[in-house]
Amino acid sequence: QFLPSWKKKNLPPGPFPWPLIGNIYQMDSLAPYKTLMELGEKYGKVFTIHLGPKPSVVLFGYDTLKDALIGQAEDFSGRAVLPAFERIINGQGLVFSNGVPWKEHRKFTMTTLRDFGMGKKSIEERIAEEAKFLVEFFQEKQGKPINPSSMITAAVSNVICSIVFGDRFDTEDPTFQTLLRMVKENISFLGSRGFQLYNAYSHILKWLPGMHNKVFENAKVLQTFLKGLIKDHIASRDPNCPRDFVDSFLNKIDEEMKRPNSSFSMDSLVHTTFNLFLAGSETTASTLCWAIKLMLMHPEIQEKVQKEIDSVLGSDKQPSMEDRTQLPYTDAVIHEVQRFRSIAPFGFPHVALHDISFKGYTIPKGTEVIAFLHSSLNDKKYWKDSEYFNPNRFLDENGKFKKNEAFIPFSAGKRSCVGESLARTEIFIFFISLLQRFTLKVPTGESNSLEMIISGTRALKPFNVCFVERA
């Protein structure tokens, strides 16, 4: 009997792959996560798809994700360096390294982000200051329609820039806005069919024109810009008094000078700052844009949030993470925005660094593993009517905030998001600062829908909003 090679390998079941293209054309090009949800219903908790000739294993539903990412944490801690990433990053820096270099970079990055405020009061002050600039910018628009996306991205990006480079940019600065546009373009590419095709056929496509070339050019421009900032740091630094993440990394390079094969180098510094700049901007900004959009679609929920903010903080008090327990409804709304929109539906690609035995199957070394977070955030076992936006699911009968373990928008296990606590603080402070000051309204004559665009994150189609000052 004829069996394709992947079936002989004891991989999990899945749809039959066409020669060369695999299942690429079965995927919904606008919403590939919908196809994976259907396949999960059909094939079960772990299944195989082919995005090109090679198999990828999909982890479906919270229980499976937990068993893999937490139960077999070490096995599933590998990062897939897909051809499109390889060309940009060359296996260096935090996000795309594996083994000892990754462990060292992750530990260093976590510690240093904390040293410069992540998870502490000092970063709250910085975020609140940035939120103040944002509020002032929207105030100047006097309730006229505006697309909030680029200013929100700039404000969010400025927070990570303050930690990494010790400075913020003028949010309307054309160079800064151009760089952020490039970040957006590159993240958009990750959700496109072009990205899947490039990873399957890079050996041919790298010679041909296409969006991938634009993405590689953007990456070069961004890295050149970051190299410039690092050069300025080298010229002005005092090793006894590190000002920010870059200074601390330069100290680490000096310290490791004598260690043979140290993974800390100028190249890994450029790539790690590049990782933080990209990872720290678009995801959080997109979440905030969704929060605004969902408030436009549910004015009654917006009003309830405002009432809660008014009663706890009034119109002037700066929000702080300490206030969270007193603002359970607002907290529930923020969680539901993250759950409902699952901004990173596929997480970020993992890989089997060795043959992995999982649930009776063998995932061979080198196979891409997709931690399908969207399936956890919509898992029927953990969420009732998950297709509806309903913040009350995060509240108990006394109106107190109620956790749900399947809430894993930042993934779980050893590769989980390094910036989770920073992102949560940002979303909380920016969201409250906006609703404390403004009522968000749909511009007259404009439609109000949840239309999306193709992107690596689930991003909204550009939309306008009126920031109407509250009395």
Ligand code: HEM
């Ligand atoms: C709402 C905002 C955010 C979401 C939803 C999010 C989500 C994620 C997800 C799903 C992953 C992949 C985890 C995995 O591979 O299993 C990830 C990784 C990562 N995130 Fe975030 N993230 C957000 C904000 C941030 C911020 C603000 C930073 C900046 C510090 C950041 C830095 C990173 C880094 C460096 C990694 C790679 C970790 C590694 O490979 O070890 N993220 N994030």
